[in-house]
Amino acid sequence: MLSRKKHLEVLKARAHEEYEWDVIVIGGGATGLGSAVDAASRGLKVLLLEGHDFAKGTSSRATKLAHGGVRYLAQGNFSLVREALEERGRMLLNAPNLVKPLAFVIPVRNVFQKLFYWFGLKLYDLLAGKLGVGPTTLMKKNEVLRTVPTISQHKLHGGVRYFDAQFDDARLAIALMKTLHKLGGMAINYVPVTGFVKVGEKITAVQARDVFSGECFTFRSKAVINATGVWVDEIRQMDSAEAKPMLSPSQGVHVVVDEHFYPAKEALLVPKTSDGRVLFVVPWQGKTLIGTTDTPRADAPWEPDALPEEVDFILNTAALYLAKAPTRADVRSVFVGLRPLVNAGGEKQNTKSISREHTVITAASGLVTITGGKWTTYRSMAEEVVDLVCEQQGWLNKPTRTRHMRLEDDLPMRKPGSAIHENLVLNEAEIAQAVLEEMAVTIEDVLARRSRALFLDSAAALACMNEVRFVLQNELRLSDEELDRQEDEFRKLVAQYSLAGV
Incomplete structure (x- = not known):
């Protein structure tokens, strides 16, 4: 069972033991999860830290298409199209239940x-x-x-x-998270990175904090990958105040x-x-x-x-x-x-002219940043960045196994029980599954990403809030104060996802 509580206990113990990871990946979106899975597929000891929920940002808000990019074809960018089409094919083969x-x-x-x-x-x-x-x-x-x-x-x-x-972007992110755990890696949500520990100028550990308890941790690691999407510059500036924005x-x-x-x-x-x-x-x-x-x-x-x-x-x-x-x-x-459009020239441009191809850079501290690209090319981006890390660390003969690796892509089983809203296919058993087996810990996690209720019908999602609250209270023993906070946050989110005020 993928319970966040159990994984957090394991992480606490390892932090106290000063366990050293091979790779820590910062960011639980498409690129971060893909990079963590790729590293774990090579037999490396991998930890992924996500400050919010998996796919909370850009990675749950795509057009839900795995594509080569017809627009790039018109621009004559054949190499980018060819790579994306190859990766589209791999997504269909490696996650056939989620990609059609x-x-x-x-x-x-x-x-x-x-x-x-x-x-x-x-x-x-x-x-x-x-x-x-x-x-x-x-x-x-x-x-x-x-x-x-x-x-x-x-x-x-x-x-x-x-x-x-x-495909369903948020569900594919959860499939990657489950695949990472099956490969022996670990991923934890709601543990944002707060700083780095260095020996000389080199990063030797990552500092992080549990959002819910406030407890702080230090995780030792040989390599760190910054895969935080449009927020990579924040992590880069946490590493060095002189880092210039690249997006x-x-x-x-x-x-x-x-x-x-x-x-x-x-x-x-x-x-x-x-x-x-x-x-x-x-x-x-x-x-x-x-x-x-x-x-x-x-x-x-x-x-x-x-x-x-x-x-x-x-x-x-x-x-x-x-x-x-x-x-x-x-x-x-x-x-x-x-x-996350890469602005290599450092000047603001028309966004249609800025490349969506990804960029990988290594800082003096050893922090490796990867950004740009799109969901379709998440796997090839991950392979490239982990290849670089292996080269930098002298890890020989550790090829990726993700090209032909089937993901843990089983859709959530249709649990018995009546739907909690006439406009949604969601019942209480499925909410419990999201909490106990998919590391959901908030009302938003359940209604925005484990199910897609908020994206499909924001008013219906709001009407389901009490049922989700009941399950969270039963399964996670969350306090009334915490659940009230979650309710307030979710109401604000629903207002943004409806056309009220737009």
Whole structure:
């Protein structure tokens, strides 16, 4: 059983014994979890420290797509596309219960557009090679209408169908966490890093604190990987006050509406919106997910707000392609993710021009930082950074085993019991499973990431709060004061995920 309480007890004992880890990974998102799994697969002693919950930040707020990047294909960045397509194929093979093929329809308005996109996506298929998902095909107008019955017929000439894959980002993060533990590594949430211990200029230990008890720990380690996404600069500056920021974050907004606006099994891709990006309309868990935007930010809050103009842009663009377009009143949830865009030049740029390729740097202290990239390439990024650490430490003959390694990707078993809300498939037994077997410790953990209730229907998630509180109190013996605090925090979060004030 993956109970946080039991793992914390083991960690306390090891901290007191001055146990030395081979690698400590800071950050429990896609890159951090992937790096920890990769290191553990090589037989290294690995500890992952997450200051909030696993996938709390960007890694639970993606468009839920494993893809090569059609936009990068248009930019001629073939090497990035080829790598991402290979990793998409590995995700499908290594986590088949969580990652599924998904067809996409691109509506076109003339023969030139149809041939242009067909040719480009045939190249996409070619770059995927043996790990391709399905062939790109031309679609007549009638076939598009049968596939996407709610599409607008205005200027519709036909379409092009191609294939990528879809997954549940937060659930894949939990699968990685479970895989890490099976490999003999450890991961703990709600233990933020507070500082480093150094001998000379080299880091020899990591200082951390348990959020709930306030207890402080020192964990010795031979190597430390900073994989905190858009927050890597905070850890780098904790290591050295002279560290210059390396990121220019941007945010992407997604809105979720009911399925009847888009009752199709295949997704819709608008290849070029008015801001030069692409827009996805994707069926997801009985709802419709529409996104995304690209807005530069000067800061990196844990809970960024959607701007009114971002929501309007998404709804207005969707209205050009859907016969019955959703309005603000139809939005069930709105969520915002921050992209860790690497700004190598040190100057602010247009975020569409900043590379999403990842960057790995090593500080004088030995702190290795990895950032950038996307969910699809999490595994190859992890392999690269752990290869570097092994080289630096002189650990020979320790190859990765993750390329063909099946993840602990079993979906939560459908437990017997009636759903606690008519708009959600969630019951009390599943809440208990999240707490006892998946290290959930807050109302938000359960309703945002172990289940996706908050992302699917924020009002329904709020209505489930008391049932989650009851299970947390029963299983974890949390105090009334702590549960009241969690309730207050969750209410604020629900307000952000609804359109109140946006």
